[in-house]
Amino acid sequence: MTGGAGRADASGDRSVAAGGAIGRVNTGDFVTQVENATLLPPEALTVSPAGLVHLPERTQLFVGRARELALLDEGVGIQVLCGLGGIGKSTLAARWAADRVADHTVVWWITAETPAELDAGLADLARAMQPGVVGVLPEDALRERALQWLATNDDWLLVLDNVSAPADLRPLLARVGNGRIVVTSRRASGWQDIARTVVLDVLGPAEAAELFTGVCASDDGLDALCGELGYLPLALKQAAAYCAEAGITPRAYLGLLAEYPGEMFAATAEGGEAARTISRVWQVTLDRLQDTPLAGRILGVLAWWAPEGIPRRLLEPLGTPLEVTEAVRRLRAHSMITLDSAAIEVHRMVQAVVRAGDGGEGRDAAEKLLARMVRASQGDLFANVDVWRPYAIQVLAFAGYTDPDEDTAGRCVLFNWAAFVFGLTTDGRSLALHARALLGYRRLYGAEDERSLNALGGLVLEMQQHGAPPELGGLHEEHFELHARLYGPDDPRTIAARAHLAKTLMRSSRHRAEELLRENVDRAARSLGEDDPETLGARRALLYADPDRSAACSGLELLLARSREVLPEGHGVIDGIAGSLTTVLLELGRAERALELAEAAAEGVSARHGPNHPRTLMRRGFHVYVLAEAGEIDRARSLAKDLLDDCESAMKGTLLTTMVRQLARKRLSLGD
Numbered sequence: 001m002t003g004g005a006g007r008a009d010a011s012g013d014r015s016v017a018a019g020g021a022i023g024r025v026n027t028g029d030f031v032t033q034v035e036n037a038t039l040l041p042p043e044a045l046t047v048s049p050a051g052l053v054h055l056p057e058r059t060q061l062f063v064g065r066a067r068e069l070a071l072l073d074e075g076v077g078i079q080v081l082c083g084l085g086g087i088g089k090s091t092l093a094a095r096w097a098a099d100r101v102a103d104h105t106v107v108w109w110i111t112a113e114t115p116a117e118l119d120a121g122l123a124d125l126a127r128a129m130q131p132g133v134v135g136v137l138p139e140d141a142l143r144e145r146a147l148q149w150l151a152t153n154d155d156w157l158l159v160l161d162n163v164s165a166p167a168d169l170r171p172l173l174a175r176v177g178n179g180r181i182v183v184t185s186r187r188a189s190g191w192q193d194i195a196r197t198v199v200l201d202v203l204g205p206a207e208a209a210e211l212f213t214g215v216c217a218s219d220d221g222l223d224a225l226c227g228e229l230g231y232l233p234l235a236l237k238q239a240a241a242y243c244a245e246a247g248i249t250p251r252a253y254l255g256l257l258a259e260y261p262g263e264m265f266a267a268t269a270e271g272g273e274a275a276r277t278i279s280r281v282w283q284v285t286l287d288r289l290q291d292t293p294l295a296g297r298i299l300g301v302l303a304w305w306a307p308e309g310i311p312r313r314l315l316e317p318l319g320t321p322l323e324v325t326e327a328v329r330r331l332r333a334h335s336m337i338t339l340d341s342a343a344i345e346v347h348r349m350v351q352a353v354v355r356a357g358d359g360g361e362g363r364d365a366a367e368k369l370l371a372r373m374v375r376a377s378q379g380d381l382f383a384n385v386d387v388w389r390p391y392a393i394q395v396l397a398f399a400g401y402t403d404p405d406e407d408t409a410g411r412c413v414l415f416n417w418a419a420f421v422f423g424l425t426t427d428g429r430s431l432a433l434h435a436r437a438l439l440g441y442r443r444l445y446g447a448e449d450e451r452s453l454n455a456l457g458g459l460v461l462e463m464q465q466h467g468a469p470p471e472l473g474g475l476h477e478e479h480f481e482l483h484a485r486l487y488g489p490d491d492p493r494t495i496a497a498r499a500h501l502a503k504t505l506m507r508s509s510r511h512r513a514e515e516l517l518r519e520n521v522d523r524a525a526r527s528l529g530e531d532d533p534e535t536l537g538a539r540r541a542l543l544y545a546d547p548d549r550s551a552a553c554s555g556l557e558l559l560l561a562r563s564r565e566v567l568p569e570g571h572g573v574i575d576g577i578a579g580s581l582t583t584v585l586l587e588l589g590r591a592e593r594a595l596e597l598a599e600a601a602a603e604g605v606s607a608r609h610g611p612n613h614p615r616t617l618m619r620r621g622f623h624v625y626v627l628a629e630a631g632e633i634d635r636a637r638s639l640a641k642d643l644l645d646d647c648e649s650a651m652k653g654t655l656l657t658t659m660v661r662q663l664a665r666k667r668l669s670l671g672d
Helices: 066-074 089-098 115-129 139-152 166-173 205-213 222-228 233-246 250-259 261-266 283-288 293-302 312-318 321-333 348-356 361-377 385-401 409-424 430-445 450-466 475-487 492-505 510-528 533-544 549-566 572-587 591-609 614-629 633-650 655-666
Strands: 052-054 078-082 106-111 156-161 180-185 196-199 343-345
Touching: 052 115, 066 078, 066 089, 066 196, 078 089, 089 106, 089 156, 089 180, 106 115, 115 139, 115 166, 205 222, 205 233, 222 250, 233 250, 250 261, 261 348, 293 312, 293 321, 293 348, 293 361, 312 321, 312 343, 312 361, 348 361, 361 385, 361 409, 385 409, 385 430, 409 430, 409 450, 430 450, 450 475, 450 492, 475 492, 492 510, 492 533, 510 533, 533 549, 533 572, 549 572, 572 591, 572 614, 591 614, 614 633, 614 655, 633 655
Parallel strands: 052 106, 078 180, 078 196, 106 156, 156 180
Antiparallel strands: none
């Protein structure tokens, strides 16, 4: 019982009376000590969670994500949305949670990048459920009240945004487990024991365009901009807001991005959150990786290569196998890269941001690693061109990111090497690399230097194979004239250059082309001998140009027989003569002999180089063509199916693959 004001009385065994806060009380056989007790008002004991909702403002800019929304709907317990920063994890989680408010008593969003932020969010939940405790209980007690409620109820949904590590959630998960938790995180690994993961990818092209036009209606250059931004939602929103405020088109934004990448990646709309710009969003992750410096170095190197298909072998010289593996593992764990056992993929916007901040260290390291691979390929390149093609793709990407005016001799070697690899696989990308090497060599050494001439020769060959851009049309003449002036008219190199020019002129100036071919035969026979490969090749070209196809056929048959007598089996000149003869035989309707030659050529090349070597695939393609021309459609169709599979595997995207696919569609009625 209580006495007068400020006084309290008590009666009974072990009873305690207090008229206010007291310091310490000891009572009973088993003593309980209470220090600095706080008296709670009655209303503090009331919990009112029904209809309690705390979510970010619902965004109207939401497109796609049907698959991910369905996975969230199907899930129970804990699910983790993971992926690269800026890919839209939080936006997706907020949209899904907003549509599930009616299904839960409490829907509560907590920014949980650190354990302290998670604790603060739980304390805020307790305040919302029990307003009477606001200003009365300390943070730890509030957090505890929230945990107790979550542990004893199951009709709730928590969204924990931007969690840094699975370990940060373990204290929470040890207490609660009956409700629903959705986590967003850049961490792509470590969740297997506690949650089911949903990995977010970039948007599709149509969805990316829809997201952009939801902010800025201009579509001039939109497809190109979406592709350049890698269909990344944050980058698209940032670009759209900038275009809308500046009154510029996506094409104009692309121009600014190319000239001022660092500034554009940091730009944000008026009133926008600076920390959510492209230049800042990944810095948080990079800061977390500072304890593994090699991870940052590797990312700096990857920025200068292609965004996908990067051979892991390229990174081997950067450290011990364990060091490199650990750095790659951490980059993947933080969603900065994706990978498999052999190759690495990195988002093109991550690359662009890293390049914009590179002082040259990453670029130089990328070049040195490529040069090392080029040296390793010597003596092995022709036999295993499919092995080296992924490295040529990285050289091509490096060329695209660097300034031609700064090309060194070393870079020109890289570009020439990659052009040669692409040339072996009939890939038209060889043209740009040959042209780049030619410009570099000429700037460094002049047009008459042997390195410049070799680069020009490679370019001329590829121009004949793929068709020359109009601005390069005069290079064939220049190529021949330089050789004639530097080496003389009878030199084998000049004879080869004269043959290239004649082939180019055959349609536009047939008379001059035939004169050049006759001159080639005369000069080769006089200076090199009748049975020299150059002479035999020159005669083949002249015979093939003969408009009298019967005479051409007879002459080529004799020339083929002679070449087999004087040249070793499998010589390229023999293959060339046999190919020309096969074509003429088809023109004359002599299909049986044409098929005999085509099949023998395919079998011979396969025996020498293997069934999937580029030269073998080309001969197999020619064999299919001859079968189709000869009317043996069923056999051609059967061989074409296998050939297409092999081409897609070894030479995807090349001229040969395109030609075989077109033949299969038009002549053999084979679909995709």
